[in-house]
Amino acid sequence: MTGQTTDRDSGSLLAARKNADDMILSMTGYGESQCHDDGVHYALELRSVNNRYFKASIKLPETLAVLEAEVEKLLRARLIRGSVNCTLRLRNTSAEAAQDVNVAALQRYVEQLGRITTNGPVQIDLAAVLALPGVCQPPEIGESERERQFSVLSKLVNQALDRLVEMRRTEGQALREDLLLHCERIRENLAAVADQAPQVMKDYHQRLLQRANELLAGSSLQLQLDDVRREVAVYAERCDVHEEISRLRSHLDQFERLCDKGEHAGRKLDFLAQEMLREANTIGSKANDALIAHHVVEIKSAIDRLKEQVQNVE
Known part of the structure; x- marks a missing residue:
């Protein structure tokens, strides 16, 4: 029936809302709100950019400067990280505007x-x-008048915050898509490294046999295969990157999950990106192979991009 909402529709709306709330947020945002109350025009503006912590810069007219701490509480209740600039402008057109x-x-x-x-x-x-x-x-403002103005101001702040958070969510969605794109690039190159790693051992085995045969050619000495196997085993232990590949994949899985379910995941994402870079560096230093080195360069390039982007995730 038109105008009615079924339980299924309600469930879908709630699920959609939950998914939106779970997404990562950017720290870049803008929101504004305005109103006219008792002959006074209020215009409030919020701007936010990335910061490792929460930092608020609040500029209120002199008559409302005592409310800065209350405004900061409203901002802190909705924002976890970022530098936030809050500016309120008043234009009084009533007779009481005279100083x-x-x-x-x-x-x-x-x-x-x-x-x-x-x-x-x-x-x-x-x-x-x-x-x-x-x-x-400016004329003195009584306590009741200040309370009334704060009521108006708090509504303006929350309205501007709604718009700022919505912009942060939109920016966060774009960030998420870019982050996951680079994660896929890492995953593809990591798979290529895993495929190439066994071939490195085979190639080393063949080179060792060839070199030994060349050195022993024309002599009465015979090559002992056990010695070759032992040497290959030592080399394999020194150059084995399976553990690093496994850990990097684990970090990558966690990173992708946080992109989908971590609203305030910026610091965790930054930590995981650092750990991924550490594993990639170890793979590059252990695997003595040109093809693996090429893929490691691609992996590190993508991780650097992740590290750059997560600096703007709340």
Whole structure:
């Protein structure tokens, strides 16, 4: 029936929402919100970029500066990492917008100007004097008015956060696709390394036999196959990369799972990328083979790309 939601539809919506919430988030985002309340126009803007930790820079009008700590709490409740800039601009069009003149401060400025003038009376620019520090001040705000303004401000912050987080999620989806693309590149080259590793032993065995036969040619000495096998075994133990391949695959599996299920996985992804690079370096140093060396270069290039990209994952 039109307008009704079935249990199956509700389950699908919940699953879709859960999948969206589980995705990794970028630390790059933007959100804004505006409203008009009691003759005052509020315009709030949030910008975030990557940072290893959470860092907030909050700029509020002087009359609301005491609320900066409360605004930071709202930001921390929704954001785990990143540098966040929060700016609020007010435009007051009501009669209460007029600022109070500090008459005592104004008189002191005028007296000082009179004392430093030696050539008779001086013409004072009133606009310039009013712009001097401490002459014009915003009217005092009562506790009830401040609470009302914070109620408006908190709604604006949460609305802007909704938009910022949505942009972070969209950016995170693009990051996820790029990360998984490089993971696939690593996996393909790692499979090629695993395929080539046994051939390295065979090639070494053949080279050793050939070299030994060349050295013993024309002599009465005979080649003992046991000696060759022993030498190949020592070489194999020194150059075996199966454990490194296994660990790198395990790290790769964990990395891909976090890309799909780790909303705040940036630090874990960074750690896994470092571990993958360590295993790749070990493979490159142990496997004395040009083809494996080529694939290791490709693997390390992809891992470097992962390390670069995960710096922007929350």
